[in-house]
Amino acid sequence: MYDVVVVGGGAAGLSGAMALGRSKRSVLVVDAGEPRNAPAGHAHNYLGREGIPPRELLEIGRTEVAQYGVDLVDDRVVGLSGAAGDFLVTTAGGRRYGARRVLVTAGVVDELPDVPGLAERWGVDVLHCPYCHGWEVRDQAIAVLATTPMAGHQGLLFRQLSDDVVMIVHDGVELPDEELEKMSAIGVRIEHGTPQEVVTEGDALVGLRLADGSVLERQAIVVASKPHARADFLAPLGLEPQPFEMNGVAFGSVIAVESSGATAVPGVFAAGNVTDVAMTLMASAAHGMRVGAWINAELAAEDAARAVAERRAAHFERPAWEERYSGEQVWSGRANVQLVAEVAAMTPGRALEVGCGEGGDAIWLASHGWDVTAVDFADAALARTATHAEEAGVGDRVSTRRVDVRIFEPDGETWDLVTSHFVHLPDGGMVDVVRRLAAAVAPGGTLLVVGHDPEDLATGLRHGHRTFLFTAESLLPALDGDGAGEWAVEVCESRPRTQPHPQTGEEIAVADAVLRARRLA
Numbered sequence: 032m033y034d035v036v037v038v039g040g041g042a043a044g045l046s047g048a049m050a051l052g053r054s055k056r057s058v059l060v061v062d063a064g065e066p067r068n069a070p071a072g073h074a075h076n077y078l079g080r081e082g083i084p085p086r087e088l089l090e091i092g093r094t095e096v097a098q099y100g101v102d103l104v105d106d107r108v109v110g111l112s113g114a115a116g117d118f119l120v121t122t123a124g125g126r127r128y129g130a131r132r133v134l135v136t137a138g139v140v141d142e143l144p145d146v147p148g149l150a151e152r153w154g155v156d157v158l159h160c161p162y163c164h165g166w167e168v169r170d171q172a173i174a175v176l177a178t179t180p181m182a183g184h185q186g187l188l189f190r191q192l193s194d195d196v197v198m199i200v201h202d203g204v205e206l207p208d209e210e211l212e213k214m215s216a217i218g219v220r221i222e223h224g225t226p227q228e229v230v231t232e233g234d235a236l237v238g239l240r241l242a243d244g245s246v247l248e249r250q251a252i253v254v255a256s257k258p259h260a261r262a263d264f265l266a267p268l269g270l271e272p273q274p275f276e277m278n279g280v281a282f283g284s285v286i287a288v289e290s291s292g293a294t295a296v297p298g299v300f301a302a303g304n305v306t307d308v309a310m311t312l313m314a315s316a317a318h319g320m321r322v323g324a325w326i327n328a329e330l331a332a333e334d335a336a337r338a339v340a341e342r343r344a345a346h347f348e349r350p351a352w353e354e355r356y357s358g359e360q361v362w363s364g365r366a367n368v369q370l371v372a373e374v375a376a377m378t379p380g381r382a383l384e385v386g387c388g389e390g391g392d393a394i395w396l397a398s399h400g401w402d403v404t405a406v407d408f409a410d411a412a413l414a415r416t417a418t419h420a421e422e423a424g425v426g427d428r429v430s431t432r433r434v435d436v437r438i439f440e441p442d443g444e445t446w447d448l449v450t451s452h453f454v455h456l457p458d459g460g461m462v463d464v465v466r467r468l469a470a471a472v473a474p475g476g477t478l479l480v481v482g483h484d485p486e487d488l489a490t491g492l493r494h495g496h497r498t499f500l501f502t503a504e505s506l507l508p509a510l511d512g513d514g515a516g517e518w519a520v521e522v523c524e525s526r527p528r529t530q531p532h533p534q535t536g537e538e539i540a541v542a543d544a545v546l547r548a549r550r551l552a
């Protein structure tokens with residue numbers, strides 16, 4: 032299982048692997064060993080490695096990425112299935128790899144014009160790109176085969192390099208009049224008719240046998256290939272190559288990507304020639320590096336989202352609290368100070384104590400004459416509350432009930448006091464909880480909700496808990512539109528107090544959000 036499997040170890044793939052390997056990602060590059068420029072003796076326009084043989088450049092790249100822990104295997108990917116986070120990559124050699132993400136940098140295959148003898152000289156003296164090998168044929172006798180209406184583009188660029196350029200317009204190809212006029216004005220000769228063959232003598236190029244049988248002596252032949260994306264293995268995922276367009280003319284095919292390199296299939300990215308046939312080596316390398324960086328960012332974001340979910344589960348989901356209340360005693364057993372401060376003077380009645388934990392508040396209420404319904408979503412908490420209430424001699428005044436406040440429905444049952452201390456939920460979730468609790472308050476009864484105020488963030492005590500904390504004011508919308516009657520808000524404040532720091536024991540200033548409201552009778 033790798034973070035990323037890179038399909039193709041050309042300039043794009045190795046550069047993507049470099050960005051990922053240097054980000055401590057586990058990366059595998061599977062390469063079939065047929066880079067597009069392999070037929071050429073040298074690679075040009077690659078700053079810092081000008082004129083290097085194509086395979087030497089890649090060998091250097093392979094050594095470099097291996098230094099960052101990237102694995103390399105010589106094989107061909109033939110299958111890709113699964114989904115983001117859990118892809119299965121299979122190879123012609125029978126290997127199987129898991130991958131969270133896949134980076135496709137498989138390049139293109141060039142389909143050449145159908146002229147006998149042409150393919151054998153591809154990359155040697157049959158050329159397509161003035162930037163790759165134009166300088167090498169400067170001032171030579173050059174033929175440009177016009178197989179598409181775009182041939183004028185190549186005519187222009189090779190004429191820049193040589194005074195002796197002949198354009199041979201294949202049968203069935205119509206060059207626009209303005210292109211013909213342009214060629215003639217810059218001194219490019221035009222011949223018509225598909226050439227019969229490439230003429231050679233031993234290893235050397237002689238020229239082209241034209242349609243009329245004559246031989247046009249040439250030192251280089253320029254063609255427009257049709258580059259096709261090497262992406263058969265993507266078809267089962269529904270990713271089909273799309274026509275590639277340049278200057279309004281379609282030629283070849285590519286896999287469509289967004290600027291991040293993301294394809295239409297989540298988790299599958301692509302870079303280099305397979306996404307843009309016009310990219311040279313350096314452009315492909317740069318693209319691979321950029322897309323590798325995007326993949327790393329996406330994985331980092333995914334890892335962080337998982338960490339958040341795990342932490343939230345530890346804070347807010349029942350299994351974590353069951354475990355917590357199955358170990359040593361968690362709380363002091365004393366009542367919360369704001370409960371004592373707010374309720375001591377009230378006439379006792381029925382109280383709903385929400386998130387009762389180990390029963391400290393429920394026992395204090397029962398000891399002061401209240402009939403308490405103590406609720407929590409953890410059975411282990413309810414068991415502790417019941418035991419502690421028995422031990423405190425108020426077991427007959429405390430009943431327990433399993434309630435998840437996130438889905439609590441009082442179903443018409445009401446209490447004279449509904450209270451919750453330090454129940455917290457992420458992303459403002461407490462407003463909905465308070466709305467549910469408010470519905471359980473009897474006419475004339477009191478709602479008391481206490482939590483950690485966001486002011487505590489300043490002390491560093493609740494660092495990273497910003498989304499969990501609430502102010503008393505932020506809960507007020509829970510009392511709006513309550514069909515069962517009006518409310519008198521009696522306390523709505525951030526109330527300072529001190530407590531020992533949990534690690535250092537030093538007395539520190541904290542603040543409680545305190546909301547006390549009375550439902551008008």
Ligand SMILES: Cc1cc2nc3c(=O)[nH]c(=O)nc-3n(C[C@H](O)[C@H](O)[C@H](O)COP(=O)(O)OP(=O)(O)OC[C@H]3O[C@@H](n4cnc5c(N)ncnc54)[C@H](O)[C@@H]3O)c2cc1C
Pocket residue numbers: 038039040041042043044061062063064065066067068069070071073074075076077106107108109136137138139141153154160162163164261264302303304305310311312313315316
């Ligand atoms: C004749 C010729 C000469 C060129 N000369 C130059 C030049 O001098 N300078 C320049 O800048 N550009 C040059 N180019 C363009 C250059 O080749 C490309 O820009 C460059 O190769 C694109 O890099 P890439 O990594 O996208 O693809 P590639 O270099 O083509 O690499 C793709 C790799 O993926 C592998 N692969 C494909 N399918 C699979 C699969 N299913 N499983 C595993 N591996 C797979 C291939 O075998 C290959 O190794 C030339 C092109 C040609 C045709």
